[in-house]
Amino acid sequence: MKIRPLRMLVPRGLKRWLPQSLFARTLLIIVLPVAIMQGVVTWIFFDQHWQTVTSGLSDGLAGDVAWIAQTHEANPGPANLARLAERAEKTLSLSVKLVPGKTVPERRPSALFAPEDRALNAALERRLDAPFWVDNRSYNSWIGIRVLASDGVLKIYAPRERAFATSAPIFILWMAVATLLLTAIAILFIRNQVRAIERLAAAADAFGRGIEGPEPFKPYGAREVRQAAQAFLSMKARIQRHIEQRTVLLASVSHDLRTPLTRLKLEMALAEPSDRTEAIKRDLAEMEHMIDEYLEFARGEGGEAVEFTDVAGLLTLICDDARRAGATVELAVDAGLTGEVRPNALKRAVDNLVANAAGHADRVRVTGSRPSAGGLEIAVDDDGPGIPADKHEEAFKPFSRLDDSRNQNRKGVGLGLAIARDVARGHGGEVFLSRSTLGGLKAVIRLPG
Numbered sequence: 391m392k393i394r395p396l397r398m399l400v401p402r403g404l405k406r407w408l409p410q411s412l413f414a415r416t417l418l419i420i421v422l423p424v425a426i427m428q429g430v431v432t433w434i435f436f437d438q439h440w441q442t443v444t445s446g447l448s449d450g451l452a453g454d455v456a457w458i459a460q461t462h463e464a465n466p467g468p469a470n471l472a473r474l475a476e477r478a479e480k481t482l483s484l485s486v487k488l489v490p491g492k493t494v495p496e497r498r499p500s501a502l503f504a505p506e507d508r509a510l511n512a513a514l515e516r517r518l519d520a521p522f523w524v525d526n527r528s529y530n531s532w533i534g535i536r537v538l539a540s541d542g543v544l545k546i547y548a549p550r551e552r553a554f555a556t557s558a559p560i561f562i563l564w565m566a567v568a569t570l571l572l573t574a575i576a577i578l579f580i581r582n583q584v585r586a587i588e589r590l591a592a593a594a595d596a597f598g599r600g601i602e603g604p605e606p607f608k609p610y611g612a613r614e615v616r617q618a619a620q621a622f623l624s625m626k627a628r629i630q631r632h633i634e635q636r637t638v639l640l641a642s643v644s645h646d647l648r649t650p651l652t653r654l655k656l657e658m659a660l661a662e663p664s665d666r667t668e669a670i671k672r673d674l675a676e677m678e679h680m681i682d683e684y685l686e687f688a689r690g691e692g693g694e695a696v697e698f699t700d701v702a703g704l705l706t707l708i709c710d711d712a713r714r715a716g717a718t719v720e721l722a723v724d725a726g727l728t729g730e731v732r733p734n735a736l737k738r739a740v741d742n743l744v745a746n747a748a749g750h751a752d753r754v755r756v757t758g759s760r761p762s763a764g765g766l767e768i769a770v771d772d773d774g775p776g777i778p779a780d781k782h783e784e785a786f787k788p789f790s791r792l793d794d795s796r797n798q799n800r801k802g803v804g805l806g807l808a809i810a811r812d813v814a815r816g817h818g819g820e821v822f823l824s825r826s827t828l829g830g831l832k833a834v835i836r837l838p839g
Contacts, residue, residue: 411584412584412587413580413581413584416580416583416584417573417576417577417580420576420580421569421572421573421576424569424572425569428565428568428569431565432561432562432565440561441509444509444553444554445509445513447551447552447553447554448509448510448512448513448553448554449513449516449517450552451510451513451548451552451553452510452513452514452516452517452518453513453517454478454482454484454548455484455514455517455518455522455535455537455546455548456514456517456518458474458478458484458486458537458544458546459518459520459537459539459544461474462474462488462539462544463539463540466539466540466541471486471488474486475487478546483548483549483552484546484547484548484552485546485547485548486544486545486546487544487545487546487547488539488541488542488543488544488545489542489543489545490541490542491542492542492543493538493543494521494522494523494536494537494538494543495523507524507526509553510524510526510533510553510554511524514535518537520537520538520539521537521538522535522536522537522538523535523536524536529547530550531549531550532547532548532549532550533547533548533549533550533552533553534546534547535547535548582611583611583612583615585611586609586610586611586612586615586616586619587611587615589607589610590607590609590615590618590619590622593607593619593622594622595818597626598815598816598818607619607623609623643681644681644682647677647681648678648681651674651677651678651681654670654674655671655674658670658671658674695732696730696731696732697730697731697732697733698728698729698730699728699729699730699731699733699736700727700728701723701727701728701729701731701736701758701766701768702723702724702725702726702727702728702758704733704736704737704740705721705723705727705740705756705758705768706721706723707737708737708740708741708744708756709721709744709756711741712741712744712745712748712754715748716748717744717748717754718748718752718753718754719744719748719754719755719756720753720754720755720756721755721756721757722755722756722757722758723756723757723758723759724758724759724760727758727759727760727766729766729837731766731817731837732813732816732817735813735816735817736813736817736835738809738813739809739810739812739813739814739821739835740756740768740770740810740835742806742807742809742810743770743806743807743810743833743835744756744770745806746806746807746833747770747771747772747774747830747831747833748772750772750774750775750830750831751772751773751774751828751830752773752774753772753773753828754770754771754772755770755771755772755828756768756769756770756771757769757771761836764838765819765836765837765838766819766835766836766837766838767834767835767836767837768834768835768837769832769833769834769835770832770833770834771826771827771828771830771831771832772826772828772830772831772832773826773828773829773830774830774831775830776825776826776829776830776831777823777831779825782823785807785823786807786808786811786821787808788808807821807823807833810833810835814835814836814837817837817838818837818838819835819836819837819838820835820836821833821834821835821836822834822836
C-alpha cells in the first residue's frame with residue numbers, strides 16, 4: 391500500500407493556522423499529545439472514578455437522610471426529635487433541625503452543570519417518598535437538605551465530603567501543574583536545540599553576503615545539527631579556496647599579459663603614424679580593457695569589509711564619472727541616502743550598469759531610494775533598444791552578448807550584468823531587469839538592510 395505524505399493528510403485550510411517556525415512546531419509535537427492524553431485521563435477520571443465515588447457517597451447520605459425522616463415520622467414528638475438529632479450529630483455528623491409550619495419549594499434548582507447535584511438528587515428521589523430540597527450553594531463546607539414532614543420541614547445539614555468526592559479540584563490542579571512544568575522543560579530544551587540551527591542559518595547567510603562575524607562559528611547542539619554545521623564549514627572552506635585560486639590565477643594571467651601589451655603599446659608609440667598603427671592601437675586598448683574586465687569579474691567583492699556608506703554621494707560620483715566619459719546621465723537620489731554596503735564593490739556594480747546603458751542608449755537615468763518595505767534600491771534606466779523579457783536571465787550569463795541590438799558597445803565582453811549580480815548577491819540582494827519608462831531597459835539593484 392502506498393503511504394501518502396503527511397503534508398497531504400493535513401487539510402489545506404488547516405495549514406494556514408499551523409505554526410511555521412521549527413520551535414513552535416516541535417513544541418506542538420511534544421505538548422499537544424501530552425495535553426490530549428491528560429484531557430482523556432481527566433475525562434476518564436470524571437466519568438468513572440469521580441462520578442462513581444460521588445454516587446456512592448450521595449447514596450449513603452441519602453440513606454441517612456431517609457432514616458432520619460422515617461424515624462421522625464414514626465414519632466414526631468419533641469423528645470424523640472432531640473434524641474434523633476443527638477444520635478445524628480454523634481454517629482453521622484449530621485445536624486438536624488425542625489422548622490414548624492414551613493414547606494419546601496415546588497421546583498428544585500437546575501443542576502445542568504453540577505453533576506454532584508444530579509447524583510444527590512437522584513439518590514434522594516430513590517430513598518425518600520416526601521418532597522425535598524437540596525441547597526448546595528449557600529454554604530462552603532456544608533450541604534442543606536430540606537425534607538417535608540407532617541409537622542413542618544426537617545433541615546438536615548451534612549458536611550460536603552459526606553456527599554461529594556472533594557479530590558477532583560486537587561486532581562485537576564496537579565494535572566495543570568504537571569502540564570505547565572512539562573511545557574517549561576520542553577521550551578527550555580527545544581529553545582536550546584533550535585538556537586543551534588538559528589546560528590547555523592545566520593552563519594550561512596553571513597557567508598553568502600561575505601560578512602565575517604566577530605567570533606568564528608563553532609558547531610554545537612544535537613549530533614545531526616553538528617554534522618550539518620561541519621558540512622557547512624567544509625563547504626565554506628572549499629568555496630573560499632576556489633575563490634582565492636580563481637582570483638590569483640586571473641591576476642597572474644592579467645599580470646603576464648600586461649607585460650607584452652605594454653611593450654606593444656611602447657612600440658606603437660614609437661612607430662610612424664599611419665592608419666594601420668592606429669588600428670593596432672585600438673586593438674591593444676580593447677585587449678587591455680578585456681583583461682581588466684576579466685580580472686574585475688574574478689575579483690568580485692574580494693575581501694572588502696561592509697561599512698556605513700553615503701550612497702547618495704557614491705551615486706553622484708558615478709554619474710559625474712559617466713558624464714566626463716561623454717554619457718548623458720540624469721540622477722535622482724533621496725537626500726541623505728546611506729546604507730551598510732561595500733562601497734567599492736557597489737560602485738563597480740553600478741558603474742557597469744551605467745556603462746552598459748550609456749553604450750546602448752542616448753539617455754540614462756540613475757535613481758536611488760529606500761522603498762517602504764525597507765532595504766536599498768538603485769535603478770538604472772535607459773532609452774535604448776532594451777532586452778526581450780525571455781532573454782533577461784540569459785543576459786546575466788558571463789560573456790553573453792545576446793543579439794546585435796545590444797552589441798553596439800564593441801569594448802564590452804558581456805560581463806557587466808554578471809558583475810552587477812555577483813556584487814548584489816554578495817550583499818544578500820539581487821538584480822532585476824524590466825522594461826524602462828524611458829523605453830529601454832531598466833536594471834534594479836535591491837539590497838537588504
